[in-house]
Amino acid sequence: MINSQLINTAFFTNKHDDWDPDEGPFLINNKKYKIITMDQTHSEIITTVNSFKNKYKSDGLYTEKNGKILCVKTADCIPILISTKKGIAVIHAGWRGLSKGILKSFFDCYEYSAVDTKVTIGPHARTCCYEVTKEMSEVFPAYVYKKNTAYYLDMSLFVRDYLNKVNIKFEDTGVCTICDEDYHSYRRDGTNKRQYSFICL
Numbered sequence: 001m002i003n004s005q006l007i008n009t010a011f012f013t014n015k016h017d018d019w020d021p022d023e024g025p026f027l028i029n030n031k032k033y034k035i036i037t038m039d040q041t042h043s044e045i046i047t048t049v050n051s052f053k054n055k056y057k058s059d060g061l062y063t064e065k066n067g068k069i070l071c072v073k074t075a076d077c078i079p080i081l082i083s084t085k086k087g088i089a090v091i092h093a094g095w096r097g098l099s100k101g102i103l104k105s106f107f108d109c110y111e112y113s114a115v116d117t118k119v120t121i122g123p124h125a126r127t128c129c130y131e132v133t134k135e136m137s138e139v140f141p142a143y144v145y146k147k148n149t150a151y152y153l154d155m156s157l158f159v160r161d162y163l164n165k166v167n168i169k170f171e172d173t174g175v176c177t178i179c180d181e182d183y184h185s186y187r188r189d190g191t192n193k194r195q196y197s198f199i200c201l
Ligand SMILES: [Zn+2]
Pocket: 126, 127, 128, 129, 130, 176, 177, 178, 179, 180
C-alpha cells in the first residue's frame, strides 16, 4: 500500500494488499467509513455523492460529506485522487476518459481554489511500456514518443501538464503498472484484477 505524501487520507493498494472495497464498512483511525465505488465505463462523467449508494455509473466521484471513502479501480488507467478545501474526489482516467475531457469535467465544473487543492496520481501504465497503435497516437500527438517503429503514449505527462496549467499542487507515485510486477496490469497479464485507490473524508 502506498500512502500519499501530500494527502494524508489517500492510499493506493498493490496486488499484495487484500483490501476488498465490496466489503466494509472500514474502520480508519477509529472512525467508521462507508465505501463508494463506481461502475466505470471510460466516460467523462463525474457524479456528486450526497448519500450512500454503491455503485455509481460514473468515472469520477465528488463528495463534501464526512465519513465516506471514494474508491477507483484501475489496472493500467490513471487513478487520480483530489482533496479540496471542502471535499474529495476520485477520477478514473484512461486514454479514452482523458480524450473525452474528464479532467475538465472536474476542474471546469466543480468549485475549488487552487491554493487549497491537492492531487495525487497513482500507479498506471507509463511511457516506458505503454505502446499504442498509430491511430491512438494521433489522439495525443504531443504526448507520443516514437521508438523505432513503435509509438509510446505518455498519459502521465498529459495529466501533469493539465494540473500545471490549472495551478494545482500534485504528486505522482511514479509507479508503472506494466513493468512493476507488484501491480495488476491488464496490458501485461490480461487480468481482470484491479488496484484500489481510495481517499477518505
Ligand atoms: Zn513501465
